[in-house]
Amino acid sequence: MTWTVAVAGATGYAGGEILRLLSGHPEIEIGALTAGSSAGALLGEHHPHLLSLAQRRVEPTDVERLAEHDVVVLALPHGASGELAAALEAYTASTARTPLLIDCGADHRLTSAEAWQAFYGGDYAEPWTYGMPELLHSGETTARAQRAALASTRRIAVPGCNVTAVTLAAQPGAAAGLIDTSQLTAVLAVGYSGAGKTLNPHLAAAAALGSAQPYAVGGTHRHIPEIIQNLEVAGVEAGTTRLSLTPVLVPMSRGILATVTAxxxxxxxxxxxxxxxxxxxxxxxxxxxxxxxPLIHLLPEGVWPTTGTVTGSGLATVQVAYDRGAGVAVVMCAIDNLGKGTASAAVQSLNLALGLPETTGVITEGVTP
Incomplete structure (x- = not known):
């Protein structure tokens, strides 16, 4: 069986990476590619590397057009994805079609309206099934419950990329009660594609090359409540996690290297x-x-994650060690922010929801150098 997939926000970085994976997916037919201001352009003007799709015309984002498909992927900023999702649900409620909706933005991730108001503001959307197949649930040592939830859903919220790196690093120790999450610190080296395509002076090559730039410092990063939410799902007592999260943009296009200590x-x-x-x-x-x-590799002892080995893939590499002098666990996780951090998680979750093998279409080998 073949499923048709439409991608809204097809000209952004996340949309392009999702299309790169879907173009090689044996069970998927790519349908409408839509966008806002770039509607009418050829996709190749925005993603020249997608040769098989380069001559496709980008369409306006129209609810009726999107609803014709089996799957709709929303690769849009927060706020925009929630608004479009609500319009799609209202429209399809009066039709026989109920497409699988996958939101790569933040609108449907948080289960707390208070956390949404504190870190995002604006209208709060109801949470969808969380698109991290490897998320541990309280009492579990493997992620059976999360996969079961994804296999039975029609609404999926893909995690944030920094969230993925920190969660995959910390959750085994947190779930086993071996680390103290009341004093959790995460410092992340993040590639510039994580900042999106917005034309800001601090994202220009002249500012980025040869420089490292912190951002959202001092407890302001919007991914903080999502990470805490995940650790609570894994069994940490609600309200006890205190997380200091500091992302730093470094001169690379893709990748996240998270260093988590507790x-x-x-x-x-x-x-x-x-x-x-x-x-x-x-x-x-x-x-x-x-x-x-299959997509998380706990490295041999003494071998530490690097972003280069996971670039272009859906892999995460993880390592843990004990710092005797400080009395802390040091955990590192490397992912491609556009791969495992976004598009690969979306495709993994799509596969589970459609009853397909989980890694179908996911790239399981990195690219280096």
């Missing part, structure tokens, strides 16, 4: 083999490469 719990602190206890939690959650989690 004090260890008593069983680790007083153990003769703290590294073994810590590693066992990540090993149980993620397995050896290709075992429990």
């Amino acid at each position: 004090p260890v719990a008593e069983p680790v602190l007083h153990s003769e083999h703290p590294d073994e206890i810590l590693r066992s939690a990540w090993q149980e959650a993620y397995g050896a490469p290709g075992e429990a989690e």
Whole structure:
């Protein structure tokens, strides 16, 4: 069986990466490619690397046109995706079609209206099924419940890219009670594509090359409540997580390298083999490469993640170690922000919702150098 997929916001970075994956997906036929101000242009003017789609004309974002498809992917900024999703749901309620909706923006991620108002503001949209297949639930050591939820849904909210890196780094230790999430610190090196295509002076090459720029410092980053929400799903007591998150733009196009530190719990602190206890939690959650989690690789001891090895892929590489002098666990995770951070997560979740093998169409090999 073949499913038709429309992409709204097809000319942005996220839309382009989703189309790159879908163009090689054996069960997907790419339908309407829509946008706002760039409607009428050829897709190749915005994504010249997508040769098979370069001569396709970008259409206006029309609800009736989108509703003709089996799947609609919303690759739009927050606010815009929520508004379009509401219009689609209202329109399809009076028709026989109920397309699978996948939102790559933030509108349907948060379960707390208060958190939405504090970090985003504006109208709050009801949360959809969270599009992170590897998300642990309380009492689990593998992510069975999250995959079951995705397999039975028609509405998917794709996680934020920084959220993915920090969650995949921290959740095994948090779920096992081996780290203290009341003192959680995350510093992320982030590629410039994470800032989108908006033309701002600080994103120009003259400002970016040879320079590292922090942003959303001091507890202001919008991904903070989403990370906390995920750790609470994994079993951390609600209201106890305190997260300091500092992203830093670095001179690379793609990628996130997250360094997460947290004090260890008593069983680790007083153990003769703290590294073994810590590693066992990540090993149980993620397995050896290709075992429990096909897209998360817990690296061999002493090998640390790098963004170059996951560029262009849907992979995440993770490592954990114990810093004896500081009494903290140090966990690192590398992802491609447009790959595992957005498009690959969307395609993984799409596959589960359609009953397909999870990694169909997902690129499982990185590109380096």
